Amino acid sequence: CSCDTxxxxxxxxxxxxxxxHYYSNCHVxxxxxxxxxxxxxxxxxxxxxxxxxxxxxIDGEIQQGFCSLDVCNLYGSIPLEDLNDxxxxxxxxxxxxxxxxxxxxxxxxxxxxxxxxxxxYLCLTSDTILIHGQSYxxxxxxxxxxxLAPTLAIxxxxxxxSAIVEAFHGSLVLxxxxxxxxxxxxxxxxxxxSLLTIANNINCAINFTI
Numbered sequence: 001c002s003c004d005t006x007x008x009x010x011x012x013x014x015x016x017x018x019x020x021h022y023y024s025n026c027h028v029x030x031x032x033x034x035x036x037x038x039x040x041x042x043x044x045x046x047x048x049x050x051x052x053x054x055x056x057x058i059d060g061e062i063q064q065g066f067c068s069l070d071v072c073n074l075y076g077s078i079p080l081e082d083l084n085d086x087x088x089x090x091x092x093x094x095x096x097x098x099x100x101x102x103x104x105x106x107x108x109x110x111x112x113x114x115x116x117x118x119x120x121y122l123c124l125t126s127d128t129i130l131i132h133g134q135s136y137x138x139x140x141x142x143x144x145x146x147x148l149a150p151t152l153a154i155x156x157x158x159x160x161x162s163a164i165v166e167a168f169h170g171s172l173v174l175x176x177x178x179x180x181x182x183x184x185x186x187x188x189x190x191x192x193x194s195l196l197t198i199a200n201n202i203n204c205a206i207n208f209t210i
Contacts, residue, residue: 063185064185064187064188065184065185065190066183066184066185067182067183068181068182068183069180069183069208069209069210070179070181070208070209070210071157071179071206071207071208072209074157074179074206075141075143075144075153076140077141077205078091078156078205079091079140079205080124080125080141080142088203088204088205091124091156092117092121095120095152095155096117098158100113123146124146124152127143127145129143150178154178157176160203160206161176161181163203167198167202168190168198171185171186172184172185172195181208195210196208196210
């Protein structure tokens with residue numbers, strides 16, 4: 001059977017703490033991505049203390065505007081596979097590229113990119129969901145009960161974050177915690193509507209609201 005992510009609020013991941021799938025996820029998190037020296041806390045997201053420091057710095061500058069962006073249903077929206085003839089990369093592509101760029105800094109440095117992606121595929125597609133005694137598998141998005149999901153969501157959002165900043169050619173500054181983004185800009189040609197339009201055109205699977 002299969003189910004959509006709409007029922008995630010009642011989901012209970014039952015792959016089991018003694019399963020190969022569970023320990024594979026733990027190994028990728030603990031031995032791989034999470035222990036990189038540029039770990040996800042500092043490299044791919046902003047902690048609240050950094051945001052406060054950032055606000056104190058820009059306080060004396062001439063800012064034309066600022067706003068806050070949020071993603072609708074982040075975990076359920078992140079595609080596993082590429083979409084739109086590869087115009088929208090899925091999490092396998094984004095995280096594989098992330099791993100390829102930085103793997104020499106982690107304990108999985110001897111693992112090939114293909115093998116890493118295969119391991120990632122196993123970790124993300126082996127979830128089993130139990131609802132009223134009936135087993136299901138998730139068809140789209142990241143399962144919130146998967147131990148890898150938070151780290152992968154942060155890496156995926158870092159990819160989108162970078163694309164948004166690049167689209168504004170340095171006139172926009174973003175600070176983000178997971179999918180909550182504070183944006184400020186110095187050009188009067190930028191406004192809330194233009195930022196929202198461009199942000200939502202970056203990735204067809206991720207829908208931002210202000």
